Amino acid sequence: MNVVLIIFLILVGILALVLIxxxxxxxxxxxxxxxxxxxxxxxxxxxxxxxxxxxxxNKWAKADPNRQWEYRGTDGTEGFVxxxxxxxxxxxxxxxxxxLIDGERIETxxxxxxxxRITSRINLETTSISDNQTKVAMINEGHMNWPMNxxxxxxxxxxxxxxxxxxxTLKNIMENQNA
Numbered sequence: 332m333n334v335v336l337i338i339f340l341i342l343v344g345i346l347a348l349v350l351i352x353x354x355x356x357x358x359x360x361x362x363x364x365x366x367x368x369x370x371x372x373x374x375x376x377x378x379x380x381x382x383x384x385x386x387x388x389n390k391w392a393k394a395d396p397n398r399q400w401e402y403r404g405t406d407g408t409e410g411f412v413x414x415x416x417x418x419x420x421x422x423x424x425x426x427x428x429x430x431l432i433d434g435e436r437i438e439t440x441x442x443x444x445x446x447x448r449i450t451s452r453i454n455l456e457t458t459s460i461s462d463n464q465t466k467v468a469m470i471n472e473g474h475m476n477w478p479m480n481x482x483x484x485x486x487x488x489x490x491x492x493x494x495x496x497x498x499x500t501l502k503n504i505m506e507n508q509n510a
Contacts, residue, residue, distance in 0.1 A: 364494035395421035
């Protein structure tokens, strides 16, 4: 019986230590990934501003090909919402276009319901390098309250790889359209 109690107390102590550490961890995050695409800025922007196009390149949007979709509003305009309900990899949530700065920036808010309630901003920026070269930046930023902020370091490790994968797919789509 004493061994069980000792193991229980050790586990409670470890959990308490982790929760105390979370008090001192950052609660805000900003993750950015960029790529240069050989295509005109406006062409890329016009493709990106339609959330339905994100199925074609976004790694997270491709997590469940059988997910259920719901659309509200006019795609490519402020206020458009794309909602989904999918498997454990896709989860459940919605994404809304908050702001469009033509040719430059698409600001969206993503609101997950499952696997956990999280809201963050996913912004896409397009910058002309030349007439036929555009830098595209994907920025994921948000805030996680205690104790959810314990997950920030994991996201900072995983998300850049996923964002880079999505941007490489986008690059292939946009450059093959120019061929």
